[in-house]
Amino acid sequence: xxxxxxxxxxxxxxxxxxxxxxxxxxxxxxxxxxxxxxxxxxxxxxxxxxxxxxxxxxxxxxxxxxxxxxxxxxxxxxxxxxxxxxxxxxxxxxxxxxxxxxxxxxxxxxxxxxxxxxxxxxxxxxxxxxxxxxxxxxxxxxxxxxxxxxxxxxxxxxxxxxxx
Amino acid sequence: xxxxxxxxxxxxxxxxxxxxxxxxxxxxxxxxxxxxxxxxxxxxxxxxxxxxxxxxxxxxxxxxxxxxxxxxxxxxxxxxxxxxxxxxxxxxxxxxxxxxxxxxxxxxxxxxxxxxxxxxxxxxxxxxxxxxxxxxxxxxxxxxxxxxxxxxxxxxxxxxxxxx
DNA sequence: GTCGATTCCATTGACGCCCATATGGTCCCA
DNA sequence: TGGGACCATATGGGCGTCAATGGAATCGAC
Numbered sequence: 001x002x003x004x005x006x007x008x009x010x011x012x013x014x015x016x017x018x019x020x021x022x023x024x025x026x027x028x029x030x031x032x033x034x035x036x037x038x039x040x041x042x043x044x045x046x047x048x049x050x051x052x053x054x055x056x057x058x059x060x061x062x063x064x065x066x067x068x069x070x071x072x073x074x075x076x077x078x079x080x081x082x083x084x085x086x087x088x089x090x091x092x093x094x095x096x097x098x099x100x101x102x103x104x105x106x107x108x109x110x111x112x113x114x115x116x117x118x119x120x121x122x123x124x125x126x127x128x129x130x131x132x133x134x135x136x137x138x139x140x141x142x143x144x145x146x147x148x149x150x151x152x153x154x155x156x157x158x159x160x161x162x163x164x
Numbered sequence: 165x166x167x168x169x170x171x172x173x174x175x176x177x178x179x180x181x182x183x184x185x186x187x188x189x190x191x192x193x194x195x196x197x198x199x200x201x202x203x204x205x206x207x208x209x210x211x212x213x214x215x216x217x218x219x220x221x222x223x224x225x226x227x228x229x230x231x232x233x234x235x236x237x238x239x240x241x242x243x244x245x246x247x248x249x250x251x252x253x254x255x256x257x258x259x260x261x262x263x264x265x266x267x268x269x270x271x272x273x274x275x276x277x278x279x280x281x282x283x284x285x286x287x288x289x290x291x292x293x294x295x296x297x298x299x300x301x302x303x304x305x306x307x308x309x310x311x312x313x314x315x316x317x318x319x320x321x322x323x324x325x326x327x328x
Numbered sequence: 329g330t331c332g333a334t335t336c337c338a339t340t341g342a343c344g345c346c347c348a349t350a351t352g353g354t355c356c357c358a
Numbered sequence: 359t360g361g362g363a364c365c366a367t368a369t370g371g372g373c374g375t376c377a378a379t380g381g382a383a384t385c386g387a388c
Binding site for chain 4: 010011013015017091
Binding site for chain 1: 333335336
């Protein structure tokens with residue numbers, strides 16, 4: 001598998017170490033990034049983490065804005081300015097900085113959630129709520145999407161047209 | 165055969181393992197995906213399972229949304245974040261995670277239902293109810309479809325719908 | 329020397345892999 | 359055409375390996 005999928009809930013030990021799930025580590029290894037790139041989520045009490053794929057996305061986003069624009073400066077500050085590159089120890093664990101933990105409200109447990117090219121780190125209870133909301137939104141969104149996809153023949157995925 | 169067809173009801177053993185029907189395994193093998201990709205149904209107490217074909221459908225869906233939109237984030241959370249890539253043991257069995265079983269109300273038996281490019285996993289009794297309702301709905305739909313197809317002769321999907 | 333950080337080692341429990349059994353269906357042959 | 363050998367799939371359990379976790383040991387810096 002070449003992307004972050006599924007979710008895991010792991011504990012922080014007395015030294016503040018958290019295990020990165022083995023499957024996530026496999027993706028990172030393939031991605032070829034040394035360590036773990038982490039930054040606070042822009043609009044959620046969560047952390048975004050990943051490797052080169054995530055960095056690339058951020059670069060692309062910044063590149064899409066004009067060099068000296070205020071937006072770019074703000075975005076650069078929010079993303080790059082607050083990022084951390086965490087070391088991964090021999091057992092596949094990282095130590096989150098205090099500011100990162102504070103942003104996500106993390107104390108002694110985290111939920112790591114796959115998002116394809118990156119993954120998020122949540123305080124478990126916050127994630128439950130976020131997931132509930134996401135599901136609710138998606139139920140509505142799905143109807144809209146179904147209509148949109150049906151209306152744009154070329155974009156409909158291969159064989160199976162209808163969703164269930 | 166290159167799509168999931170028919171339905172099977174199998175038991176979970178004491179370790180929570182379920183056999184994937186041989187015919188489904190054949191489709192997966194042709195699809196070329198290692199393991200089984202599974203995610204909770206968005207609007208039904210069932211699980212969606214499949215291989216690259218299913219993954220491709222999800223990718224297409226996510227790709228149709230702008231990278232940093234809320235919609236995309238929610239969809240990604242609900243789909244990728246709750247997905248599992250299950251390993252298939254040498255006997256063709258998988259172990260469903262607790263959260264997957266909880267979502268579908270699965271305890272010791274499941275019904276696997278072919279849906280062409282993917283298949284669903286249901287708690288047998290839930291599926292019976294779902295089937296009854298589906299049948300009722302189809303009776304109405306059929307009239308509509310019959311009318312539509314009759315009106316657009318060329319659009320009827322002949323024998324072989326191109327596989328993926 | 330003390331404190332912090334990083335690496336090493338040990339434990340536990342889950343998971344993957346192996347082999348064994350049961351059951352149903354198919355095919356062959358008398 | 360009926361009976362029986364054969365095969366494939368579903369199912370059950372035992373065992374080794376790996377990952378998550380906790381704590382000890384080592385290294386480096388101030």
